[in-house]
Amino acid sequence: MSYLQEVYPLLQSAFWLTLKISFWGILNAFILGMVMSIIIFYRIPILSQIFNGFVAFFRNTPLLLHLFFLYFGFPRAFGIVMSFETTALIGLSLLGSAYMAEAFKSGIQRIASSQLDSGKAIGLNPFQLARYIIVPQAFTYSVPAIGANCIFLFKETSVFTAIAGTDITTVVINLISNNGHTNENLLFLVIAYAIVIIPFTIALTFIERRARYAEFGA
Amino acid sequence: MQNLGLDILDWISIERLLSGLYFTLEVALISIIMTLFWGTIFGIIRTSNRLLVRVPFRLYLEVVRILPTLVLLYLLYYILPAIININISGRVVGILAFSFWGIAEMSDIVRGSILSLPKHQRESALAIGLNQFQLFRYVLLPQALKMAIPPALNLSARIIMTTSLLVLIGVQDIIKVGKEIIEYAAMMNNPMAPFWIYGLILLIFFMICYPLSKLASRLTRKH
Numbered sequence: 154m155s156y157l158q159e160v161y162p163l164l165q166s167a168f169w170l171t172l173k174i175s176f177w178g179i180l181n182a183f184i185l186g187m188v189m190s191i192i193i194f195y196r197i198p199i200l201s202q203i204f205n206g207f208v209a210f211f212r213n214t215p216l217l218l219h220l221f222f223l224y225f226g227f228p229r230a231f232g233i234v235m236s237f238e239t240t241a242l243i244g245l246s247l248l249g250s251a252y253m254a255e256a257f258k259s260g261i262q263r264i265a266s267s268q269l270d271s272g273k274a275i276g277l278n279p280f281q282l283a284r285y286i287i288v289p290q291a292f293t294y295s296v297p298a299i300g301a302n303c304i305f306l307f308k309e310t311s312v313f314t315a316i317a318g319t320d321i322t323t324v325v326i327n328l329i330s331n332n333g334h335t336n337e338n339l340l341f342l343v344i345a346y347a348i349v350i351i352p353f354t355i356a357l358t359f360i361e362r363r364a365r366y367a368e369f370g371a
Numbered sequence: 372m373q374n375l376g377l378d379i380l381d382w383i384s385i386e387r388l389l390s391g392l393y394f395t396l397e398v399a400l401i402s403i404i405m406t407l408f409w410g411t412i413f414g415i416i417r418t419s420n421r422l423l424v425r426v427p428f429r430l431y432l433e434v435v436r437i438l439p440t441l442v443l444l445y446l447l448y449y450i451l452p453a454i455i456n457i458n459i460s461g462r463v464v465g466i467l468a469f470s471f472w473g474i475a476e477m478s479d480i481v482r483g484s485i486l487s488l489p490k491h492q493r494e495s496a497l498a499i500g501l502n503q504f505q506l507f508r509y510v511l512l513p514q515a516l517k518m519a520i521p522p523a524l525n526l527s528a529r530i531i532m533t534t535s536l537l538v539l540i541g542v543q544d545i546i547k548v549g550k551e552i553i554e555y556a557a558m559m560n561n562p563m564a565p566f567w568i569y570g571l572i573l574l575i576f577f578m579i580c581y582p583l584s585k586l587a588s589r590l591t592r593k594h
Contacts, residue, residue: 213528213580215535218546218573225553226565308439314539326445335449342442350437 156334157341167324168345174238174320175307178245182306183299185246186253190291191283193254194261204254211251217315220244224316237318245306252302260295261287296364300357304350311346321345379564380571384552388568391548392575398462398544399531402469406530407523409470410477411516415507417482428478435475441536444468448540461542465534473530477523484518485511524587528580535576545572 157164189204211219224240235243264287272286292299311322325342329335417428438446448464488511496510538546549568556564 209581209584210577213532213584214573214576215532217535217538218569218576221546221565222569222573226567226569230563230566304436311439311441312536314441322439322441322445329449335453339446339449343438343446346439346442347437354436 156332157337160328160332163324163328164321164341164345167319167321170238171310171313171320171322171345172349174241174245174313175310178242178310179249179303179306181242181246182249182253182302185250186255187257187288189250189254190257190261191287193258194287195279208251208254211248212255216244216248216309216312219248220312220316237313237316240316241310241313241318241320245310248309249302249306252305253299256295256298256302257291259298260291260293263294264290293364296361297357300353300361304353307349307353308346377563377567379552379556379561380567384568385571387548387552388545388572388575391543391545394462394542395534395537395544396531396579398465398469398537398542399534401466402473402530402534403527405466405470406473406477406526409474411481411519413474413478414481414485415512417478418485432475432479435472440468440472440533441539443472444536444540447471461537461540464540465537465542469530469533472533473526476526480519480522480526481515484515487518488514521587521591524583524590528583528587531580531583532576545575 189208193201193204193208195201220240223244224235224237228235268286268290269282272282277285310320313320314323314326317323322342325338329338413428416424419425435443444465447468448461451459451464451467492510492514493506496506501509534544535546537544538550541547549572553564553568556568
């Protein structure tokens with residue numbers, strides 16, 4: 154117990170860093186994903202093909218390799234060096250936006266075509282159509298998928314270990330290899346993920362129930 | 372840009388990468404087979420209404436849902452040798468961790484598709500006098516497993532991607548081989564090597580996983 158007290162400040166700051174990167178990464182992913190899914194929905198030439206390829210690529214390659222590529226490959230080849238935090242944030246945002254775009258895409262597909270037709274009939278332009286009809290409904294339809302993505306992305310932050318960051322998983326594994334105390338350290342790691350994900354899951358079931366009120370004709 | 376460093380992608384590197392890929396895929400394939408087999412069995416068991424069955428499996432699923440696969444990998448990697456006093460190779464730890472995770476997900480897929488079958492299927496089967504075994508063997512499983520194919524394909528692609536974590540416990544997989552090639556190239560003053568090697572490995576992963584998920588989404592659309 155005294156051991157954990159000793160290393161607690163270190164663990165705490167690593168935990169906050171993980172939370173911080175997850176929060177901004179997931180927020181970026183959310184916004185980027187929404188924009189991409191709308192562009193794909195409107196079939197805007199070139200852009201929609203690029204984003205379709207982007208989604209397919211990031212959904213079918215592991216985050217660990219994205220991080221290696223971003224951290225060791227891409228910037229160094231062009232003479233830019235990025236910090237661990239920047240790399241982690243970019244990696245998480247890119248991966249996340251591909252997953253979020255997919256979630257929104259299936260949400261948009263569930264919108265009744267009569268909704269879109271009526272919107273066009275009363276003279277909404279494409280932007281207004283997206284703002285007043287597509288986004289609110291696609292959002293409510295995809296709340297479960299978005300929530301699952303948030304949990305998935307938060308868990309993926311453990312992979313930051315690959316680029317030797319200062320996130321919670323890396324710090325715990327370093328502590329184990331430096332001072333032993335395997336059980337205490339691993340217990341802390343498990344608790345760190347559990348205290349974020351369990352309340353989030355509970356909140357999510359609540360939000361899902363509330364969000365259904367906004368579904369039209371369902 | 373006088374030197375793109377493309378000479379790192381010679382046949383020797385590619386051959387070495389492919390041999391690393393072989394080990395990666397071997398672990399992935401064993402994990403996938405374990406996942407599909409035990410996941411189906413656990414999924415069938417989980418359709419039971421008994422509390423004594425439901426609670427432990429539910430707990431198992433929640434543990435997997437909360438823990439990142441990497442943490443699971445580390446847990447087994449550090450704890451297993453302490454419990455049983457033999458040296459377990461990283462590959463075996465990997466297979467155990469990926470299967471542990473995959474089986475939970477697969478059991479949820481199978482359970483979901485069995486429960487989504489209309490109730491009258493079960494009732495008519497029981498009415499014509501089939502027993503529990505026959506009910507599953509002839510009525511529920513053929514339909515449910517067909518429904519479970521697309522998510523199972525997606526899960527397989529995810530397992531293949533997750534095997535990339537093996538490098539973090541020191542297993543000689545495709546990424547570890549890539550790292551070794553890059554370290555050698557660094558001695559030869561080739562700063563572009565990580566770009567090409569990691570780029571190539573990304574492409575290899577994409578070429579393996581993309582057809583699987585594409586097939587899955589095509590099968591989903593057909594239904």
